[in-house]
Amino acid sequence: MFADLLHDMLGVDHAESHQAMIRLEDIDAKVDPDNFKPVVDYLHARGIPFSMATIPHYKDPYGSQNNGVxxxxxxxxxxxxxxxxxYALARGGEIVQHGLSHQSDTYRNGFPGTGGQALTTSSGT
Incomplete structure (x- = not known):
């Protein structure tokens, strides 16, 4: 929003330009290529810019998302x-690092221990 207002605040006239980017969220080591590639292909074929919020270190210390392992x-x-x-970079995608992991040591981060679910599912916070 600030970028939209900046020209008005500075009194600079410019051509109107509406731009957007799709952000693919939480791309980690458990990414399923059968689901991921069609999305990338769809965005690329239509010239839609996209970024991938990537979690480079997948941690599930309690095995809550991996059958107890x-x-x-x-x-x-x-x-x-x-x-x-x-694959996505070759089709115009951009990588954004989305933290190192969704887990901190062995601290139970959220109910399953792999993400921020506690922020949206716990009462009062």
Missing amino acids: PTDIPLAEATTLRLALD
């Missing part, structure tokens, strides 16, 4: 993530 996948071992990002 604690999981820790750093970027160096996240082959699926790297291939997905390369």
Whole structure:
């Protein structure tokens, strides 16, 4: 919004330009290429700019999203993530780092322990 008002505040006339970017959220080592690639292809084919909010280090210390198996996948071992990002970069996508992980050590971050769900599902906060 500030960018929209800046020209008015400074008294600079300019041609009107409406721009937007799609942000693909929480792209991590568990990304499913069968779901991810069609979205990237759709955006690319229509010339829609997009970014990928990427979590480079997947941590699930309680196994809540992995059938009870604690999981820790750093970027160096996240082959699926790297291939997905390369695929999207070749089609105009941009990477935005979305923190290092959704997990802090072994602290239970949210109910399943892998994300910020507690921020939206707990009462009072």
